[in-house]
């Protein structure tokens with residue numbers, strides 16, 4: 001049976017494209033083809049390999065490093081993510097601009113930074 | 127006492143040890159965008175040497191992505207009576223890779239070499255643990271606090287290694303109701319260990335989120351252990367006075383029951399002791415107020431990520447990583463610390479944007495005090511994801527190490543104008559320095575039986 005392959009475009013690497021297998025993690029397939037990617041744990045737990053998905057769909061069920069906000073911002077964990085369509089990615093630390101939010105500069109609502117954090121949450125409700 | 131094993135007979139003897147001439151600090155590339163391994167840097171701190179205040183050797187780890195963080199010795203003064211032991215190996219865990227690197231610093235102290243790597247995958251498979259943090263030796267064995275299970279969920283546990291650096295298994299017999307792990311320190315004469323709480327790796331790896339503090343995903347308790355039975359027996363609920371209780375230090379005096387913990391987000395110091403009837407007590411003894419930032423809507427907490435007690439137990443040092451100051455407190459009366467010194471370096475409040483000609487990115491973060499209490503070496507990076515979150519310019523500028531001259535007789539601290547190591551100028555590009563240790567033992571490792 002022919003294996004399913006997809007095309008990966010790296011938007012911040014001059015739109016370089018690579019053919020990868022659908023059943024293998026993107027970090028592995030791309031590194032094999034010479035793409036220099038950051039990584040740490042290789043099991044989806046440390047966020048080091050995060051990349052931004054700008055087109056297409058991946059399956060990253062096994063990742064545990066991203067929170068909901070980061071997933072909504074389009075981040076995917078390459079060491080466990082497998083492509084389900086052709087995809088476009090921004091890779092490396094230069095794609096991490098929206099990954100972190102400074103909570104004091106750009107706070108979520110209903111917050112006090114010091115005393116009152118816990119009570120505020122418990123008293124205010126959702 | 128005749129010197130036989132490693133370290134010193136007593137804290138008083140340690141204070142009299144020769145001045146340090148070399149120090150080791152880890153430097154990271156993980157999370158910086160530079161695809162190079164993290165490394166152990168040897169820094170020349172001998173003022174008579176032509177390479178004073180420079181990195182003179184770099185030991186690269188075998189792969190990228192470890193995020194070296196804290197480290198610890200294979201032996202300390204707790205083995206002073208054991209002639210078969212020596213302080214030869216420094217253990218460097220990678221928080222992200224879970225690999226534990228054992229480095230031989232004795233064969234050539236200026237150029238340490240890699241002795242062994244305990245693979246992260248083996249640790250996860252054999253012990254169901256990940257996220258190595260604090261390393262303490264324990265007779266001929268070594269315990270390492272591990273912040274998560276193999277999937278990065280809290281509370282993790284404690285990894286036990288033998289003196290051949292083989293995995294023995296889990297040290298603890300039970301984690302009780304402990305929710306999170308982080309730092310620990312033991313005081314054998316009182317059969318006690320204290321442990322603190324950060325968060326699950328799955329919570330802190332993605333960066334700091336204030337909302338998750340409210341959702342109880344960060345710690346706010348301290349735990350008291352029966353050290354011999356290896357199980358927690360009591361916990362202090364610190365509440366809002368103790369959000370993110372990180373570093374724990376006992377007095378060096380092995381008879382003392384006094385100890386301290388820095389609660390990073392509350393930016394408080396918690397003091398504990400055993401009272402006259404034998405109960406453990408705690409109180410808040412230092413409270414650093416949040417400071418308004420000129421452009422930000424929310425006042426900024428100090429973020430007291432580390433504390434240190436001088437070898438004579440007279441001074442406590444703390445940092446406010448986001449504010450940018452290092453402080454010295456006289457703790458002769460541990461119930462009533464007195465502020466005796468303060469130095470500004472970096473930080474978000476703009477009080478010392480440049481130090482000894484180096485533009486700072488980050489604030490004072492980790493520090494190590496000389497055994498005689500006169501020189502405090504301070505570095506600026508906390509954790510790559512948190513650095514990127516609060517000090518994004520650190521990617522271009524890297525970390526910095528400075529030295530603060532401390533006056534152990536009268537109190538007081540001043541920035542030394544002749545010493546600065548700019549890790550922004552490293553050969554492979556800006557790296558970030560973190561924890562520091564001396565070959566002869568230091569104020570954050572040695573414990574006496």
Ligand code: FES
Pocket residue numbers: 038039040041042043044045046047048049050065077078079080
């Ligand atoms: S390498 Fe750690 S999450 Fe991918």
